[in-house]
């Protein structure tokens with residue numbers, strides 16, 4: 001089924017296909033980073049505001065002595081402080097805030113005395129906690145999707161490449177969950193452990209630099225500048241984390257897929273250009289046996305921001321499909337995969353039912369809406385509300401891609417910007433700043449008529 005059946009061209013063919021696939025997965029990571037940077041910038045703006053308000057309140061001539069900063073809040077200020085802590089706790093209960101932090105907030109709210117400086121530190125830490133809780137949700141969704149797409153699309157490329165297909169079991173929660181919780185670096189940390197470590201580092205450096213700025217008598221501007229430097233370096237750590245963890249999940253997906261398909265060897269494929277690292281330049285073209293596949297050691301990523309991927313290595317490509325057809329234990333039915341078969345068609349034909357947690361999130365993250373936005377995440381209760389109303393994934397995607405009408409963005413009761421994508425069947429509520437699908441409901445008959453759609457009840 002390949003243009004030229006000699007071995008050299010085969011190797012080039014696989015390398016090219018796998019690089020294209022890998023680049024598409026990388027692009028999704030880059031899109032997510034863009035979203036993450038917006039979140040960092042927003043948190044930085046809040047922090048800047050908090051610090052200036054605090055200085056306005058306590059500083060004379062824009063500078064505050066360390067002794068002044070350590071004075072206790074007055075009874076009135078303490079009451080006000082407790083009120084905002086209560087608000088933080090409430091927010092923590094509806095989002096993915098670390099349980100340890102919520103406990104700390106509860107303790108803080110019970111304290112009889114608190115210094116001005118500690119009150120400010122707690123306020124700033126809340127910003128860091130919210131920021132990182134959001135990252136945990138967003139990165140979890142991105143990595144799940146990277147793994148699943150990496151797995152299926154690799155299988156598609158391999159079966160189409162050898163021209164032979166057989167049925168594969170759809171991924172289930174166990175497989176994806178295992179891939180996500182499998183540490184691949186020597187420190188044994190998973191991506192969530194890394195996010196919390198980044199948060200701890202940010203909180204520590206903000207506290208240190210804020211205290212030092214006050215001791216130096218820097219004034220509000222100096223203190224803000226010091227903290228903004230911490231925010232910038234935390235932002236770049238977060239971006240690196242996203243790219244490196246998604247590269248690791250893409251690599252793990254290729255490993256699991258090659259093993260499932262019976263691929264026996266793989267080859268390292270580095271993108272060779274002026275910024276390719278020495279390690280990747282040296283490993284490019286090296287062939288390994290599948291049992292040797294170890295993410296981060298004999299398989300990418302080999303370093304942060306690594307763009308290297310792997311491709312299957314066949315001495316005799318035709319052998320793979322033949323082996324599958326001869327395997328009496330699996331009873332696989334082998335059929336021809338035409339060269340021009342498209343991915344959705346292939347998936348429909350060769351992948352059996354998948355049982356994944358968050359199936360809607362899997363399907364809609366990465367969808368480009370009719371307004372040009374790219375969906376980056378879904379709210380915690382989105383799955384439940386869609387499932388309860390019995391929408392198919394296609395109906396939800398249709399509402400986002402081809403809505404009858406999109407409403408103007410309005411600010412809801414909780415201060416969040418939201419907009420409705422009114423589809424033929426589903427209406428999806430969308431936060432256009434976070435690019436998050438929030439909830440949804442059945443589009444009413446009146447609205448269908450109003451926006452010129454044909455009611456789904458009248459179609460077959």
Ligand SMILES: [Zn+2]
Nearest residue numbers: 280306307308
């Ligand atoms: Zn590399």
